[in-house]
Each structure stands twice: as structure tokens, then as C-alpha cells.
Amino acid sequence: MRSKSVPNAAALANGVNAANGIAVSGDVVSSNAARSQFRAEIMRDFIRSEDAYVASVQRTHEELLLPIRAAAILTPEDYAVLSCYIEDIAALQKSTLYRLKEALSLEVPHQRIGGILIASAAELKRLLVAYCENHPKAVEVLNEKMDAVRSVLLARGKDVPSLIAGLSEPFRHLDKYPAVLQELERNMPEGHVDRGDVQRSCAVFKDMKALCEAVRKQKELQLELLYTGQVEGWASFEQRGRILYVSVAPVTCDGVCDDRCFALFSRMLIVLEITLDVNSYRLHRKIPTNGLRVRVMENRGGLIVDGSKKLCFRVVPPHRSVLATSTSKKNVKMRKEVNVGEQHDAQLLRIIEAYCSGAVRAVPAAADCRPPQLIVAEDEKILVEEVVGDEIVIQEKSLVDTVYALKDQVTGLRQELASVSRALDREQRARRRLEEIVRRGSMNASSPVSTPRPTVEMSVSQ
Missing domain, CATH: 1.20.900.10 (Dbl homology (DH) domain)
Structure with missing residues (x-):
């Protein structure tokens, strides 16, 4: 074909x-x-x-x-x-x-x-x-x-x-x-x-x-x-000009970093303080754009790489002073004596640190010599309590059978919950109708009667 x-x-x-x-x-x-x-x-x-x-x-x-x-x-x-x-x-x-x-x-x-x-x-x-x-x-x-x-x-x-x-x-x-x-x-x-x-x-x-x-x-x-936006002391259109850009940026002033809203207009840069109220701002500063110069700040917190130093990226151990490397006990001067409680705490910390470090080192060796455990869901057995009639029976089932049994139980519980919800809804509607009937009956009973009710005489023939 x-x-x-x-x-x-x-x-x-x-x-x-x-x-x-x-x-x-x-x-x-x-x-x-x-x-x-x-x-x-x-x-x-x-x-x-x-x-x-x-x-x-x-x-x-x-x-x-x-x-x-x-x-x-x-x-x-x-x-x-x-x-x-x-x-x-x-x-x-x-x-x-x-x-x-x-x-x-x-x-x-x-x-x-x-x-x-x-x-x-x-x-x-x-x-x-x-x-x-x-x-x-x-x-x-x-x-x-x-x-x-x-x-x-x-x-x-x-x-x-x-x-x-x-x-x-x-x-x-x-x-x-x-x-x-x-x-x-x-x-x-x-x-x-x-x-x-x-x-x-x-x-x-x-x-x-x-x-x-x-x-x-x-x-x-x-x-x-x-x-x-609700701004106190807002500049007029003649003063600020046409709006160009709006953004929120962090501002550091006197060592305190706060978020400020910057509104750039054609004639003025307005710095606004954000308040807790919705769409409400507080005027912080007005800066005319005539003669304004913006300078990019240096990233002082970033990584500075000096190309003249060839070993600037080489990993070296931390520097240790002469006092730290000296092993003589005469150069060590303690500022105060260590009491017995602090010595006991320090000893406990050393024991715990040694135990943790030893456990960490022992894990790879044990992992190398012990093969991973293989779990087969059909072969794994667990003991499950079940209600048979009026008695509680303990049976041994596999994981797969237990999962399916639990799934069936959850499905049954969901169906029962849905039926209970429908019954509760019907009961609530019936209660509301009953309350409405009682309210109307009480209103009719409490209203004044304008005309007397006619009496009906009934003659009984003997």
C-alpha cells in the first residue's frame, strides 16, 4: 500500500x-x-x-x-x-x-x-x-x-x-x-x-x-x-508634569532600610512612604528633575576579583596566629576559672561530638558492605484487626490486600458522609419551614381582631 x-x-x-x-x-x-x-x-x-x-x-x-x-x-x-x-x-x-x-x-x-x-x-x-x-x-x-x-x-x-x-x-x-x-x-x-x-x-x-x-x-x-492613590501634600500637574515610571525599592537612611515608592514625573521625582492603609501613601520627599544626576552605587557587598593576583581564587586554609599555634601552657591565660559544672558540660559535648562524628564516618562503610533491602509488596505481611460480626479478629494480610481494603473502606465512608450531608440538608430545610410556620402562627395570634367572628348555631335533631 x-x-x-x-x-x-x-x-x-x-x-x-x-x-x-x-x-x-x-x-x-x-x-x-x-x-x-x-x-x-x-x-x-x-x-x-x-x-x-x-x-x-x-x-x-x-x-x-x-x-x-x-x-x-x-x-x-x-x-x-x-x-x-x-x-x-x-x-x-x-x-x-x-x-x-x-x-x-x-x-x-x-x-x-x-x-x-x-x-x-x-x-x-x-x-x-x-x-x-x-x-x-x-x-x-x-x-x-x-x-x-x-x-x-x-x-x-x-x-x-x-x-x-x-x-x-x-x-x-x-x-x-x-x-x-x-x-x-x-x-x-x-x-x-x-x-x-x-x-x-x-x-x-x-x-x-x-x-x-x-x-x-x-x-x-x-x-x-x-x-x-491617597497622598498627603500631593503636587499639582503643573509642578510634577507627566508620569513616566513607578516602582518600589528599598532605601537605606541612617542605617535603616525601608521600602519606598518612587514616582518619576517629567519635572519631579517624588518619594512616597507606604502606609498600612490600602492605596494610601505619605509624602516623603520631592526632588526636582532639573539638573538631577543619578549615580550607580558600587556593590560593596559583592565579590571583588583582582585580575592582577593569579592566586585570588585558590583555596587556602584559614590563617592561625602565633598564639593559637603555640602549645606551651605558659602562654595560655584564662580570664576566669572554670567551675565543675562547666567542665562536666564540656565533657558531655565532647562525648556527643565524638559519637556523632563516628556515626557519620561509619555510615559509608556499612553502606558499602550491606546490600540494599528489597521490599516486595506482595510478600510483606502485616497484622490487621477486622470486625467480623460482633467479634474483633486479627488476620495476617499482605500490603496490597490491606491497601485495597482501606481504599474500599474510604469509599464507603465517603458515601456515608454524602448521605449524612444530604439528610442534614433535608433536616435543616424542614427546620426552617417549621420556624416559618411557627412565626406566622404567632404573628396571626398576636394581631388584634377588628371584627368579631360570626357564631354558628348548630341544631341537632333528635
Whole structure:
């Protein structure tokens, strides 16, 4: 039977190459064919995913953002913040997808998937970083105009969650690239011309994903400090300027190390003290950035390597002074006499130290001469107490039988616990109904009667 992926697979499976008669292993041929087939399946899924992603971004722009712009519910500045670079991202991804489809139409040795992705990575990184920087501001704009945006979208059969999902899709889609490129590299033939580009593109997209996440977190910290942070003595916008960076770092002052929040603005560096209250800070210091110079401190606590000393890394014994090496008793002067209790304690410590050191030295020798013990679960027997009827019987069972018996008992206990929980739930509901009936009855009995109850006379015929 002829294979679809490998030409003349019947001859190769029999161990003979049809072209030159060289013996070929059938396992190698089947492995290569499986890898080629799996690689083709990976690329089909990748192209299908990229098609859906590009269509989704274009649909977000055309069906959600453009109607909001046409309704004129946002100012041009707010709309530019809401739809920042999403049209450019869609155009770039569409162009990259077209080039990938053209590359897949070629033979496998000439397909440059990694090269195409690396060629578009620089522009995509620039757009995505700007988009991630702008995303928290877009969320603020959307929260301020939520009612107007919701009314416009509902008139067209859309909703706000679909808009939020569409706006967050460009940086969520980055998670798929490293996994796909790693699988593509694993199933790529050895010596392929695109192997290096695939490895580099995988690393590039990993770094891009980490950078976008860091940029988003940084912008969220900045907006949180500006809009929800409570700071005493906060500087005005004219004094501080535009915010550039926010971070928390340890500060050593007078020998005391504390964490401080640094907020860098275009005109001022503000040092804030973190308080115990949520989103509350205390102004510590204001430093104008005009003429400010920042100097990198030397790592005095680190390892200093002097290249002029050739033996700087050589291990030497600790230095011992002349007094320490002297064995004469005349040079030793004790500051005070040692009492009997301290001598007894010192003797006990020496005995314990000798015993521990001797045990440690004896372990390797004993381990060398004694083979490891082999435990077979079926042969190991233990005594187990079981309740048979009204009597407690001690039986000898293997470890395997005991484990299975305990497993059955745990299953039974779980079932009993579930039935008890259901019974308790029923009892609680019945108690609540009874309490409600009693409460209503007491309320009816305590309410005043406005009209006398009619009396009914009954005549009994005799």
C-alpha cells in the first residue's frame, strides 16, 4: 500500500531504497513521515488560528469601534485612546498571514516560517508595546462612558463584554506563538534552512510577551497611583508634569532600610512612604528633575576579583596566629576559672561530638558492605484487626490486600458522609419551614381582631 506523505513507501518499508538500492530502516522512514505529517498538522492549525485572530481583530474594529465613532459619543482624543493602533495591528497581522500562506505553498526545504515571523517581529513589538501602554487608559475611558457605549452596542446587537474581549485579544494572542514555534522546531528536519530562525523567533516572542506584560503592569501602577492613590501634600500637574515610571525599592537612611515608592514625573521625582492603609501613601520627599544626576552605587557587598593576583581564587586554609599555634601552657591565660559544672558540660559535648562524628564516618562503610533491602509488596505481611460480626479478629494480610481494603473502606465512608450531608440538608430545610410556620402562627395570634367572628348555631335533631 502506498503512503500519502512519503513517495514509494512500500519499497522503503521493506528496507530498500528504490532510487539507489541502499538499505533503509523502516522505523526511520516511518518516524520521518510521522514528523512531517505532524508538522503539516501544526502549520494547518496555526494558519487556522491566525485566520480566526485576524478576522476577530477586524471584526472588533469594524463592528464595534467604528459604530462608536459614528455615534459621536466620544471626543476624538478619547476615541484615539480607545482604538489605539488596533487597525495597524490588524493590517500587519494580515500581511504576515499572507506571507505565511505563500511560504507554505512551497516545498518543505524552502519554507521560511521563522524568517517571516522575525521580519515582522520588530514592527509588531513596537505596535504591541504602544498598545499595552495605552490599554489601561482605554479601560478608564470605557468606564467613564460605559452607559453611552452600551446603548450604542445594544442598538447593533452587540454588548460591552465582546468589546472588552476584542480590545484585549492582541496581547492575549501572544501566548500561542512560543508553543507553536517550539513544536515546529521539534518536528523540523535536521539541517533545515529555517531552523535557526525558528529558534530565534521563539525567543523573540517570549521576550515580547514578557515585555508587554511588564508594560501593562507598569501603566496600571501609574494609573492606580494617579487616580486611586491617597497622598498627603500631593503636587499639582503643573509642578510634577507627566508620569513616566513607578516602582518600589528599598532605601537605606541612617542605617535603616525601608521600602519606598518612587514616582518619576517629567519635572519631579517624588518619594512616597507606604502606609498600612490600602492605596494610601505619605509624602516623603520631592526632588526636582532639573539638573538631577543619578549615580550607580558600587556593590560593596559583592565579590571583588583582582585580575592582577593569579592566586585570588585558590583555596587556602584559614590563617592561625602565633598564639593559637603555640602549645606551651605558659602562654595560655584564662580570664576566669572554670567551675565543675562547666567542665562536666564540656565533657558531655565532647562525648556527643565524638559519637556523632563516628556515626557519620561509619555510615559509608556499612553502606558499602550491606546490600540494599528489597521490599516486595506482595510478600510483606502485616497484622490487621477486622470486625467480623460482633467479634474483633486479627488476620495476617499482605500490603496490597490491606491497601485495597482501606481504599474500599474510604469509599464507603465517603458515601456515608454524602448521605449524612444530604439528610442534614433535608433536616435543616424542614427546620426552617417549621420556624416559618411557627412565626406566622404567632404573628396571626398576636394581631388584634377588628371584627368579631360570626357564631354558628348548630341544631341537632333528635
